[in-house]
Amino acid sequence: MDLVIVACTAGRQLARQVADHLGTTPVDSGAQRFPDGELGVAIDGEVRGGDAYLVQPLAPPANDNLVELLLTVDAARRAGARRVTAVVPYIAYARQDRRTAAGEPVSIRLVGDLLRAAGVERAITVDPHTPDIESILGLTVEITTAVPTLAGALRDEVDEETVVVAPDLGAVELAEEYAEALGRSVAIVRKTRVSGDEVETAGIVGEVAGRRALLVDDMISTGGTLVAAAEALERAGAAQPLDVAATHGLLVADATEQLDGLPLRRLLIADTLPTPDDRPEATEVVSIASVLAEAVVRLHEERPVAPLEAYR
Ligand code: R5P
Numbered sequence: 204m205d206l207v208i209v210a211c212t213a214g215r216q217l218a219r220q221v222a223d224h225l226g227t228t229p230v231d232s233g234a235q236r237f238p239d240g241e242l243g244v245a246i247d248g249e250v251r252g253g254d255a256y257l258v259q260p261l262a263p264p265a266n267d268n269l270v271e272l273l274l275t276v277d278a279a280r281r282a283g284a285r286r287v288t289a290v291v292p293y294i295a296y297a298r299q300d301r302r303t304a305a306g307e308p309v310s311i312r313l314v315g316d317l318l319r320a321a322g323v324e325r326a327i328t329v330d331p332h333t334p335d336i337e338s339i340l341g342l343t344v345e346i347t348t349a350v351p352t353l354a355g356a357l358r359d360e361v362d363e364e365t366v367v368v369a370p371d372l373g374a375v376e377l378a379e380e381y382a383e384a385l386g387r388s389v390a391i392v393r394k395t396r397v398s399g400d401e402v403e404t405a406g407i408v409g410e411v412a413g414r415r416a417l418l419v420d421d422m423i424s425t426g427g428t429l430v431a432a433a434e435a436l437e438r439a440g441a442a443q444p445l446d447v448a449a450t451h452g453l454l455v456a457d458a459t460e461q462l463d464g465l466p467l468r469r470l471l472i473a474d475t476l477p478t479p480d481d482r483p484e485a486t487e488v489v490s491i492a493s494v495l496a497e498a499v500v501r502l503h504e505e506r507p508v509a510p511l512e513a514y515r
Contacts, residue, residue: 207253214258220492244274251283262476265295292475297332315340330450349473354384370432412440422451426458444468
């Protein structure tokens with residue numbers, strides 16, 4: 204069974220890089236919008252009999268990119284692909300993994316239902332928002348990580364005064380991974396989310412006064428979490444400027460303006476999704492294509508992808 208990388212629209216650039224690492228050329232899949240708003244998809248190449256890896260992060264606009272992925276999976280199956288794996292470096296809706304109030308859905312579960320209904324057998328992702336993503340989606344999900352790559356790119360900046368800071372409780376596990384990779388300790392900002400674009404902080408657990416902070420998170424959406432954490436760090440007397448590392452740089456709404464207002468030295472994000480052209484000045488995009496390529500080749504050769512230590 205031949206390995207075929209299929210580049211969907213949001214994953215076009217990343218798919219090319221993954222294919223380069225594997226010494227192959229991706230098959231492009233295009234999407235067009237009909238006058239009534241429907242999406243139409245066509246795979247422009249041969250997938251028949253193949254082991255197909257469809258690269259499509261669920262970047263903004265998440266709904267269009269999700270529907271395009273579902274349609275491309277269906278197209279690949281009807282075109283005779285023997286096996287279809289969705290390479291979804293960023294999974295949207297993962298923050299909606301529980302009902303927080305009456306009348307809400309569990310959106311990420313429905314995303315899993317849709318992927319399975321379309322014919323996805325397994326998926327590969329990077330630093331998902333929830334570690335329970337595999338059981339929530341109800342699929343086989345291979346979880347890879349950008350942490351060693353991003354931490355490695357920051358290693359020269361990190362000294363004994365640096366503290367890795369989780370901007371909220373949900374980021375503690377990730378912060379511990381950075382701390383382990385860099386040999387540093389962790390501090391935690393106590394954050395509460397007031398609304399989709401408003402957060403409040405209530406102090407910091409851990410010693411940050413006079414120390415340089417490396418703020419880490421799985422994603423930057425509006426930038427509100429980082430701004431609130433940076434303000435909390437300033438109040439607690441942390442040294443400036445700060446460094447930031449986050450896997451997924453969505454950078455929506457006025458994130459760029461907000462983050463440009465912070466004393467940032469370096470802001471590292473991975474290329475799990477297409478980065479907006481208008482991004483904070485301190486931004487550096489680090490490629491995780493080699494990590495995804497390694498996961499793809501292992502699956503193709505029927506070798507285990509886990510444990511994550513394989514990537515460290
Ligand atoms: C929250 O739990 C996430 O890990 C991120 O901290 C959050 O979603 C980032 O969103 P924003 O940039 O809009 O604050």
